[in-house]
Amino acid sequence: MFIDISNLKKSYKSGVVINEVLKGIGMKLEKGEIGVILGPSGSGKSTLMNILGGIDRGDSGRVIVDGIEVNNLNDDALTDYRRGDIGFVFQFYNLVPNLTVGENIEVVSNISKSPLNTDEVLAAVEMQDKKHRFPRELSGGEQQRVSLARAIVKNPKLLLCDEPTGALDYFTSRSILLLLQQVNKKYGTTILMITHNAAIAAMANRVFKLRSGEIVEAAVNQITVPAERIEW
Amino acid sequence: MVLNKRIKRVLLENKAQYIGSILLIIFSCFTFTLMSQFAGNFERLANEFQDGYVQEDASFKTDKSIGNLQELESAANAVIEEGMTFDFTVSEGETLRIFSKNDRVNLPAIVDGKELSGRGDILLSPVFAAANEYKIGDELTILDKSFTVVGFMALPNYIYPLKSEEMMMPLPGFGTAVISKEDFAAFEQGNSFFAVKFNNVDQNPRAQSIQFRELLKSRGIDIVQWTDIEDNKRVNIVAAEVDILNLVSKGVPTAILLLAVILISNVIRRLINRESVIIGALYALGYRRKEIYRHYLTFPLLIAIIGGIIGTILGVFPVRAMVSFMLTAFIMPLTGIELNPIRMIISFLLPILFLGCSGYFIIRKELRQSPVELMRGNKEKSKVNFLERVLKLEKLKFPTKFKIREQLRSLSRLAFLLFGVAVATMLLLWGFTLKSGFDNMLTDTGVYTFKYEYKFEDLRYESLPAGAEPFSASLFLSEADAKNDFYVTGIMPDSAMVTLVDESGAPLSTNQVVITKPIANQLKLKQGDTVDIVRKLDGHIFSVRIDSIAETYVGKFIFMPLKDFNQKFEMPEGSYMEAFSNELLDIPENQSYSVVSLDDKLAAVREALAPTQSMIGGLATIAFIIGTIVIYVVTSLIVEENRNIISLMKIFGYRKKEINSLILNSSTIVVVIGYIIGIPLTFAGIGVLVQSMEDSVGLTLPPLRIDLPYILIGFIVVMLTYELSKLLCRKKVNTVSMSEALKSGME
Numbered sequence: 010m011f012i013d014i015s016n017l018k019k020s021y022k023s024g025v026v027i028n029e030v031l032k033g034i035g036m037k038l039e040k041g042e043i044g045v046i047l048g049p050s051g052s053g054k055s056t057l058m059n060i061l062g063g064i065d066r067g068d069s070g071r072v073i074v075d076g077i078e079v080n081n082l083n084d085d086a087l088t089d090y091r092r093g094d095i096g097f098v099f100q101f102y103n104l105v106p107n108l109t110v111g112e113n114i115e116v117v118s119n120i121s122k123s124p125l126n127t128d129e130v131l132a133a134v135e136m137q138d139k140k141h142r143f144p145r146e147l148s149g150g151e152q153q154r155v156s157l158a159r160a161i162v163k164n165p166k167l168l169l170c171d172e173p174t175g176a177l178d179y180f181t182s183r184s185i186l187l188l189l190q191q192v193n194k195k196y197g198t199t200i201l202m203i204t205h206n207a208a209i210a211a212m213a214n215r216v217f218k219l220r221s222g223e224i225v226e227a228a229v230n231q232i233t234v235p236a237e238r239i240e241w
Numbered sequence: 242m243v244l245n246k247r248i249k250r251v252l253l254e255n256k257a258q259y260i261g262s263i264l265l266i267i268f269s270c271f272t273f274t275l276m277s278q279f280a281g282n283f284e285r286l287a288n289e290f291q292d293g294y295v296q297e298d299a300s301f302k303t304d305k306s307i308g309n310l311q312e313l314e315s316a317a318n319a320v321i322e323e324g325m326t327f328d329f330t331v332s333e334g335e336t337l338r339i340f341s342k343n344d345r346v347n348l349p350a351i352v353d354g355k356e357l358s359g360r361g362d363i364l365l366s367p368v369f370a371a372a373n374e375y376k377i378g379d380e381l382t383i384l385d386k387s388f389t390v391v392g393f394m395a396l397p398n399y400i401y402p403l404k405s406e407e408m409m410m411p412l413p414g415f416g417t418a419v420i421s422k423e424d425f426a427a428f429e430q431g432n433s434f435f436a437v438k439f440n441n442v443d444q445n446p447r448a449q450s451i452q453f454r455e456l457l458k459s460r461g462i463d464i465v466q467w468t469d470i471e472d473n474k475r476v477n478i479v480a481a482e483v484d485i486l487n488l489v490s491k492g493v494p495t496a497i498l499l500l501a502v503i504l505i506s507n508v509i510r511r512l513i514n515r516e517s518v519i520i521g522a523l524y525a526l527g528y529r530r531k532e533i534y535r536h537y538l539t540f541p542l543l544i545a546i547i548g549g550i551i552g553t554i555l556g557v558f559p560v561r562a563m564v565s566f567m568l569t570a571f572i573m574p575l576t577g578i579e580l581n582p583i584r585m586i587i588s589f590l591l592p593i594l595f596l597g598c599s600g601y602f603i604i605r606k607e608l609r610q611s612p613v614e615l616m617r618g619n620k621e622k623s624k625v626n627f628l629e630r631v632l633k634l635e636k637l638k639f640p641t642k643f644k645i646r647e648q649l650r651s652l653s654r655l656a657f658l659l660f661g662v663a664v665a666t667m668l669l670l671w672g673f674t675l676k677s678g679f680d681n682m683l684t685d686t687g688v689y690t691f692k693y694e695y696k697f698e699d700l701r702y703e704s705l706p707a708g709a710e711p712f713s714a715s716l717f718l719s720e721a722d723a724k725n726d727f728y729v730t731g732i733m734p735d736s737a738m739v740t741l742v743d744e745s746g747a748p749l750s751t752n753q754v755v756i757t758k759p760i761a762n763q764l765k766l767k768q769g770d771t772v773d774i775v776r777k778l779d780g781h782i783f784s785v786r787i788d789s790i791a792e793t794y795v796g797k798f799i800f801m802p803l804k805d806f807n808q809k810f811e812m813p814e815g816s817y818m819e820a821f822s823n824e825l826l827d828i829p830e831n832q833s834y835s836v837v838s839l840d841d842k843l844a845a846v847r848e849a850l851a852p853t854q855s856m857i858g859g860l861a862t863i864a865f866i867i868g869t870i871v872i873y874v875v876t877s878l879i880v881e882e883n884r885n886i887i888s889l890m891k892i893f894g895y896r897k898k899e900i901n902s903l904i905l906n907s908s909t910i911v912v913v914i915g916y917i918i919g920i921p922l923t924f925a926g927i928g929v930l931v932q933s934m935e936d937s938v939g940l941t942l943p944p945l946r947i948d949l950p951y952i953l954i955g956f957i958v959v960m961l962t963y964e965l966s967k968l969l970c971r972k973k974v975n976t977v978s979m980s981e982a983l984k985s986g987m988e
């Protein structure tokens with residue numbers, strides 16, 4: 010198992026009120042698979058993903074990613090874990106506005122041991138001709154492509170995408186999903202993606218439905234649909 | 242207005258920036274108030290003293306006594322008083338110049354104690370008394386007569402108590418004393434001199450002085466020495482000091498104020514940008530433009546008012562102490578401190594005016610957008626300026642690229658950092674330059690190799706023992722420049738006492754006409770030039786050919802062989818007026834003379850160094866504080882603006898060290914450049930000061946240089962402030978959490 014989560018719990022305390030966000034999550038994903046997490050707002054999707062990505066910590070339970078017990082790592086080890094193994098794609102792209110497209114990608118390759126070539130990843134997301142543009146001169150979809158290029162330049166083991174198409178229109182969303190699928194094929198990257206859009210689940214190997222901090226359904230798709238054929 | 246409830250919260254949220262701004266305003270108002278009130282009081286005290294105690298317009302000596310003074314007075318429309326003086330050596334290194342008390346010109350002003358009331362009373366200069374531990378009531382024996390110190394006094398013609406006019410610094414062991422005319426007469430010795438004060442206040446004293454000399458000449462009275470008050474270094478240095486104080490009191494506070502203006506403009510622009518969405522919403526809710534303007538103007542005005550009040554009030558307190566301190570060098574009565582209300586108001590209003598105007602323009606510029614544009618918000622944040630766009634950085638390594646982009650991102654922030662570091666550097670190096678100058682003065686005595694300098698009252702012909710050399714000197718002016726005088730000095734050919742070198746350091750023979758560099762510069766003379774010079778005493782014009790130029794800055798001198806000197810200036814053959822000597826000379830009783838030792842001169846310089854040292858300490862402290870404020874504010878601005886990137890970097894797995902290096906170290910180059918820019922600016926600033934010294938006292942300083950060690954020390958100090966600011970900001974970087982980037986989109 011590449012990802013193996015069992016009985017993961019997480020709660021937030023605000024004053025006297027304790028808010029149990031994750032109530033004993035269990036979840037598995039094989040290497041090279043695409044997983045999709047579905048669920049209503051506030052159900053704990055991002056919290057779960059942040060713990061997986063080493064940004065946050067669970068209170069109890071086991072989180073194993075490629076043999077590493079993420080929940081037991083100290084701060085420095087967590088930093089190394091994020092640095093080496095994890096790629097992030099955010100809903101709002103989070104590009105650095107005063108760096109060019111190429112430089113935004115270098116932010117990550119700068120600290121990677123064996124990064125891919127910047128031009129190669131830009132070509133992979135079809136953005137090679139915009140290398141010297143600044144983010145504000147790009148459309149949302151283009152910015153998300155850059156964000157994707159930035160995530161894969163370090164050739165991560167696990168690519169975490171929190172609503173990568175949340176801010177994009179239908180066609181742009183589809184092109185991003187297509188790219189994700191291509192990355193998955195080309196580099197064998199395991200991808201876990203959060204979405205509100207149930208239709209997207211069709212392209213995943215596994216689908217997890219989350220409600221109020223519990224996995225209410227975990228389905229395995231024997232046949233995955235290519236992104237360009239997904240419609241909603 | 243409800244909006245105003247926010248003010249306190251906003252101020253607290255960005256404490257560093259607002260406290261930094263207030264501190265800069267406080268500094269600016271403090272220095273302005275202190276320096277300008279100090280300069281004003283110093284000038285006023287000097288004027289009151291010079292007018293109230295009838296300072297002479299000129300002093301002179303004649304070859305014979307003047308018969309009918311009263312008749313001469315009415316003919317010249319002047320008050321003339323004859324005074325008597327001699328130097329009395331109280332003990333080794335302690336000399337009193339004793340004067341008979343004048344009644345009409347150069348009146349002694351009582352600083353402490355009582356007036357002379359009868360015979361046996363003596364008044365001392367307070368500085369001499371303090372340095373040599375005399376108190377009122379003490380007894381003092383002068384030539385077997387006993388005197389009682391009844392008070393301390395200041396003489397209007399000895400404000401800066403130089404022993405001889407060639408000296409630059411007063412000697413601690415030299416002072417003036419005044420006794421009654423009767424007591425003086427009883428000594429049956431001393432020289433007579435005249436002090437003249439012209440009655441016609443409408444006419445230029447110098448012009449009256451020339452007329453007066455003509456008058457004396459027409460009566461067959463020969464003047465052997467003449468000094469206009471404007472040329473009297475014991476007095477005109479006061480004017481120079483006032484000039485310098487006025488210059489500093491304007492320059493330093495203005496620089497700091499400008500710094501504060503740039504800082505506040507930056508802070509306000511950022512505040513509005515950050516809040517543009519709220520502002521747009523407020524507009525949409527029906528708030529008026531005026532109300533929003535007023536709200537945002539509160540910030541700069543509040544800072545200006547708080548800083549202005551605190552700084553101005555703080556600046557008032559040390560004025561009296563500063564004036565008192567000054568009066569230990571310049572002997573004048575301290576009648577009281579008056580605060581000039583106009584300068585107080587200027588000190589208070591200037592920051593309000595500066596910050597108010599700059600604030601208004603910034604706010605107007607930022608709020609010109611429509612509510613819709615404002616609500617869309619954050620446009621400014623992702624704007625890319627011209628420099629960022631044209632820069633081709635591809636070849637550089639990522640960290641270098643990142644740092645350059647970081648600095649160029651906000652040009653006003655960059656300007657503030659550069660300017661701030663340059664100002665701090667200037668303050669720092671200014672102090673160090675002064676110290677360097679003094680250090681050099683202490684060691685740069687290579688020109689003179691004698692120990693004592695004798696000055697005889699009458700021409701002398703006797704031959705001198707081995708180890709002594711005769712010389713003569715008179716003051717001259719150039720035809721072109723009637724203000725700055727210089728000495729023409731006749732010395733022994735192949736003198737062992739005066740060693741001169743040329744530009745290459747090779748020794749120059751004194752068997753020719755050699756001029757020193759300062760005067761060559763002043764008169765723009767080259768080797769082989771011929772120059773017409775005017776003898777100050779009588780206005781006769783002589784022409785002199787320059788054989789060589791000596792690379793020395795000890796003073797303005799034209800050296801020539803004594804024989805040629807006597808011949809050219811119609812002095813008796815074989816005569817001389819002064820002597821250099823390595824030993825104390827045995828001079829017959831009946832010849833009056835004065836003697837200065839070179840060691841005394843050095844002691845004076847060292848004495849003068851002590852307060853300079855503390856001033857340098859003060860300047861360095863101010864420089865350190867300003868440097869820290871500026872660098873800290875900029876660094877915290879950088880952290881503030883980069884919260885998102887810092888958060889992102891943390892997510893991407895950057896280590897603390899790497900983030901600190903990218904974000905905090907991005908200013909290093911700018912700080913270094915600011916320091917480098919500060920160096921020539923320091924010299925330019927000092928150049929202005931030196932020029933004003935030259936213009937008012939005719940004092941030429943050697944080309945000022947800062948010794949390399951001081952440049953390094955200055956650099957270390959500036960880098961220390963940088964490291965300190967980085968240390969303070971490191972915590973800020975650490976507190977940025979990863980969730981910040983997760984929650985917000987940057988574009």
Ligand SMILES: Nc1ncnc2c1ncn2[C@@H]1O[C@H](COP(=O)(O)OP(=O)(O)OP(=O)(O)O)[C@@H](O)[C@H]1O
Pocket residue numbers: 021022023028030048049050051052053054055056057
């Ligand atoms: N730092 C925090 N402190 C307190 N409560 C938090 C914190 N982060 C998340 N929560 C709470 O945890 C719950 C789950 O949040 P989470 O962001 O995981 O939801 P989500 O499923 O990603 O929702 P969305 O689809 O809206 O992004 C929410 O109720 C939220 O209020």
Ligand SMILES: [Mg+2]
Pocket residue numbers: 054055056171
């Ligand atoms: Mg979420």
